[in-house]
Amino acid sequence: MKIFVTKSKEETQNLGLKLGKNAKPGMIFTLYGELGAGKTTLTQGIGKGLNINKTINSPTFNILKIYEGDLVLNHIDAYRLEGLDQDLGFEEQLDSNGLTVIEWPEYIENLIDDEYLEINIEINEDYSRTITIIPKGLEYEKFLKEIL
Ligand SMILES: Nc1ncnc2c1ncn2[C@@H]1O[C@H](COP(=O)(O)OP(=O)(O)OP(=O)(O)O)[C@@H](O)[C@H]1O
Ligand SMILES: [Mg+2]
Incomplete structure (x- = not known):
């Protein structure tokens, strides 16, 4: 586990940048935090680390947005799925x-x-x-140790 305190949007994006730069194909990052915590802000940094030029914003009305970069970024915002128990089929679109x-x-x-x-x-x-970043599984433990 690693813990960081960021004092601005830019600092949060810089943390995301390191995560994005070093991400490996097929990796999954889960972002927890209340409304306005900074999940999309962190994702913008991740996108920068993947050399994505398009603006990353909250995909609330889409659930899934896909961006092309050094790796494809599947950006999911499941907020609107609260309480829904059905399979919407968007998983099939994930790269x-x-x-x-x-x-x-x-x-x-x-x-x-x-x-x-x-x-x-x-x-x-x-x-x-x-x-707070908590790796689940060996690949992620190694990843976190090496890059941050
Ligand atoms: N240290 C910080 N890190 C991240 N964001 C910050 C920080 N300080 C202030 N902010 C501001 O907080 C807001 C975070 O909004 P953001 O859309 O990233 O949140 P979110 O967690 O994605 O919310 P939602 O659940 O609605 O999708 C932005 O307006 C950002 O400028
Ligand atoms: Mg968001």
Whole structure:
């Protein structure tokens, strides 16, 4: 586990940049945190690390957005799936060799593998963010140790 405190949007994006730059095909990052915590902000940094030129914004109305970069980025925002128990079929559109980043993973838990990088973002009283990264599985343990 590693813990970071970021004092600005840019600092959060810089952390994302390192994660994106070093991501391997097929990796999954799960982003937990309340509304406005900074999940999309972190994803923007990840996108920069993958050399994606398009603006990454919240895909709330799409659930899934796919971006082309050094790796394909599958950006999922499951917020609107809260309480839904049905299979919407968007999994079939995922690029399995890409990097999958999931906001609100708690709403699609049944679709997530056993191994992934869990990232929790908390808003502090002074508006800084505490970002806790917990690797699930050996590949992610190694990844976290090597890059951050
Ligand atoms: N240290 C920080 N890290 C990230 N964002 C910050 C930080 N400080 C302030 N912010 C601001 O907080 C907001 C975070 O919004 P963002 O859309 O990334 O949240 P989110 O977790 O994706 O929310 P949602 O659940 O609605 O998708 C942005 O307006 C950003 O500028
Ligand atoms: Mg968001």
